[in-house]
Every structure is written in C-alpha cells, then in structure tokens.
Amino acid sequence: MSENCSHNCGSCSSNCSNRKPADFLVAPNPHSSIKKVIGVVSGKGGVGKSMVTSTLAVLTQRKGKQTAILDADITGPSIPKAFGMKEKAYGTELGMMPCKTKTGIDVMSVNLLLDNETDPVVWRGPVIAETVKQFWRDVVWENEEYMFIDMPPGTGDVPLTVFQSIAIDGIIIVTSPQELVGMIVDKAVKMAEMMNVPILGIVENMSYFVCPDCGKKHQIFGESHIEEIAAKHNIPVVCKLPINPEIAARCDNGEAESYEGEWLNPMIDFLEKI
C-alpha cells in the first residue's frame, strides 16, 4: 500500500495487495421493489429474443405475479410495439414512471420517451450504457415480482454494463438452430460465467416447423444440437419454439398478450423455483 493511500482503488493504478475488485453495482430507485431480475440474451440478432422476453412476461403476469420489462435494447427497441403501447412515460418527484400494458406489465423503453417511434437512436456507446443504468436507477419499479431485461444482442458494451451494474439473478439465452449456434452460445455462456451470473436456461426459437397439411415436423434450419450444448454447460432448462406465423403476427401487431402455447411453460415453472 502506498504511503499516500486514499483508499479509493478506483482512482489509483497501484497493484497493491489491498486492491479490491471494483463493485459497479448500481442501486435501484429507493421507491423500487424488484424480487427477481432475469436477463434475456442472445449471441446474435434477430433470433426472437424480444418475442421470448415479451412472452415470458405475459406468462408470469398471467400467473398473478406483477411483472416488469426493462428494454435495454436501446437502438432496436421492440417491446412497446409487441404490446401495442402508444403512450409516453412521464416523470414524478419520485422518479420516472414505467408505462403499463393492457394486462398491467410495467415497461420502460427508449421508444416510450421518443416523440416518434421511428426516430433512430444515434448515440455513442457510453450514452446508451448510461441510459440503461437510468432505466434501472431512476425508474420507480413498484412491487415487481419479476423483471425481464431485454438485452441487445451480442457480448458488447451494453450487455457488459447490464451485467456489471444490475444485480441479475440469472439469464436465459435465446438461440436458433443454425450451425453457428454452438459457438455463439459458448460465447454467451462464457460471458455469464465471467460475470458470475447463473444461466437458467436456453430457448431454441424457430426450432422446427409443423406442416399445417400433414402435421409433419420439419427442421428448416437443420438438426438441433441444443440438448447437447445445454448438457455440456450444465444448463438446467431447454425450451423449443416452432416457427409459427401466429407468434410473429401477435408480436408484430401489438398483441403479445394474446399468446397461446405451452412451449415456454418449463421455463416459467423453473423461474418459480429460483
């Protein structure tokens, strides 16, 4: 330890034995109460991460558990559209208030703050990362039993900020069954391990297609290896969703809350146990 030690390791470059690992965790708004925080991640874009986030939230809310979605996908926010939300979020003296979906899910997303939902967010990485922190720190999340965080795809700056600043109870990885999946899931798994965040399960989306005429299952993107991948990493739950135009139509038309299907039930049962 230096003679002039200020006990502030964040502002010192000395590699002495008193150095402690930096704690970047950000406290939530003092008026917030959030029991379980689940991150929904994907190694690459367009695999259905937002659809899975919305559907998991719909299912927990349906079970009578007050649920929230923090849309951390700042440059590609799709949650308000999935729920057909048109209103704007507003601030009070306590903090920013989330908007409610028809069934009462609390949502905060950059698209609930922009004048026009088609305005692009052309911001530098640090500004985007700070916005995510504000969604955690400045929003009043009242009596939430579950919060799902829709992460931007990949393992870049914003997922890193979320992992470091928000006390996450676990993550769910969303993939699709292409050849690259093994490598992409490995990357997401390694990032979660580096951040000490447990992986609760994998959702393989667009896993198969059921022919409406003959009922036969077709594996459009090739054979699934998701069970082997999950076993290799000791990931407890695996769910598979088919390619289903109805799922797409509901999400794309703002009717995520009319979801019907049993594909994600094993994940919901598991979430109740953590």
Ligand SMILES: Nc1ncnc2c1ncn2[C@@H]1O[C@H](COP(=O)(O)OP(=O)(O)OP(=O)(O)O)[C@@H](O)[C@H]1O
């Ligand atoms: N199982 C499915 N069957 C049919 N369409 C689907 C399915 N899952 C997702 N889609 C559609 O695929 C598109 C992409 O889905 P989504 O926006 O959820 O992906 P994402 O991984 O969140 O994308 P991004 O990387 O841009 O955030 C949407 O139009 C959605 O409705």
